[in-house]
Amino acid sequence: MPKLIIDKQEVEFKPGQTIIEAAKDHGIEIPHFCWHPELSVSGNCRVCLVEVEKMPKLMIACSTLAAEGMVVHTQSEKTLAARNAVMEFILINHPLDCPICDEAGECKLQDYAYQHGEGESRFTEEKNHKLKHVELGPRVMFDGERCISCSRCIRFCDEIAKDPELTFVQRGDRVTITTFPGEQLDNPYSMNTIDICPVGALTSKDFRFAARVWDMSSTKSICPGCSRGCNIDIWVRNNEILRLTPRYNKDVNSYWMCDDGRLNTLKHVNADDRIDSPYLKTETGTFKVAWDEAFAEASSRIKSFNKNEIAFIGSAYATCEDNFMLAKFARSVIGTGNLDFVRHTNPEFKDELLKTADVTPNTLGAELAGVKPSNNGLDFNGIKKSIKEGKIKALYLIDDDLVSNDPEMENVLSKLDLFIVHAANHNKTTALADILFPSSTFAEKNGTFVNIDGMIQRIRPAVSTVDADRAIDGMAMSRLDKFGTKFDRWAKGKKADARANWKILISIAGALGHKMKFNMAEEVFTEMSNSIDTFKGLNYDDIGESGMKLKVPVTEPNVKV
Ligand code: SF4
């Protein structure tokens, strides 16, 4: 590979790479605003100017190709003087309103002003005033005074969302961005412009003024909104999720996520309709009960049925660990192969960038974890038919709303003698449950999802539950670190009294006389990897932060991002 020298360090580069790309690959950060690795080069902010030996003038690192033997200085006197001058120029009209700006704490302009700014302004004239609080679309607000005209948002809409909605108007120091006449910034990926805006010019209507970034914790997780499995950070303050942002994964979602995933998937975690305790339905009504009472009631009522009269429905919304434990419970504890789950697809949701027709995060994972009929057991349609015929009398369901998906199920489920449900939020299906257990959402537990391309990825708890606090009390902090459980147990916010599905299942198995020794999701995963070939040899550490590709046939071609 050819080599160049950056700041006295010899580094290799791939032919065709620019100086900024070659430097980035070797951990050398050259300041930039307008350059973004996934967008075309516009070269308009000029803050990436570097000194290149034998070139008469400073060069912009974002568009100058690296060449064999080239010698680059990113910290020379000339480079720093030019960088400081560019910063001074950019800051002339900037309002410097960091104390009330959402971007403060994660703002490139703020960072570079600290690193390269002069610390005081020579500009004593009136600053140029521009439009503020402009609603560019249903989800994004624009502050014209903070904009540094880098054009990242314009290029994102043109090149990634393929929906040109933004443009520059005016010239010189009056230049600003706006939408084309009659257009709004409302493409399905519009909120990515907020992430890539290097300053606080674009803000989220949903998150504006909700919290300072340094007051929140962030946890690496996966969006459960569809089977793409976009990598995300969950941002939490006081045990409440305030925003989701995309996390880079070159094999899954690059730098992006869709607006649906960003806004909708967190709503049910913070919702008022969370199930706050186990519930039992009796002849006189439905009552809250303690967990142990619900486990005892579930086990004693399950015992009253013949194994062929019981069926189990897993969930493409639940983790591999949850589904594996349900399959184990059905086959090993109850002895039935009446086991399946429901696929949820919406072809209208699918697009050419990330969104898939499968609107669940773990269809492939549920299948691989063993949620399918066995030993002449019934699939979902067979279970439905047998309930109607009175042959299946007890149904055990985790994390799915069968009635909202298929209104006919209301009548079908009402024929059951026993209906046990795990769910996070009340819905039309939970209203029919005889025994209802509150289950943890994706943001409250450890586990794995397998995406549409066969990539297994980890979710982690970002908010605490009552049960998690109890578990922490019995655990050494070193173990917490190892397993990445870093939510704030002292958080003051409301906590759901919910448990992971696998955990509820082993408690009922225990009450039925089948003791299982699993204390953590990772131990369930180890058992799964020991018993299912596709997961063989895998552990949470291997899966890490970016996931691992399983050897499985994929159902849809990977969309290039
Ligand atoms: S709004 Fe932000 S991303 Fe768009 S041009 Fe201005 S500074 Fe750049």
Ligand code: SF4
């Ligand atoms: S494409 Fe799917 S996984 Fe990605 S953010 Fe949107 S809903 Fe979530």
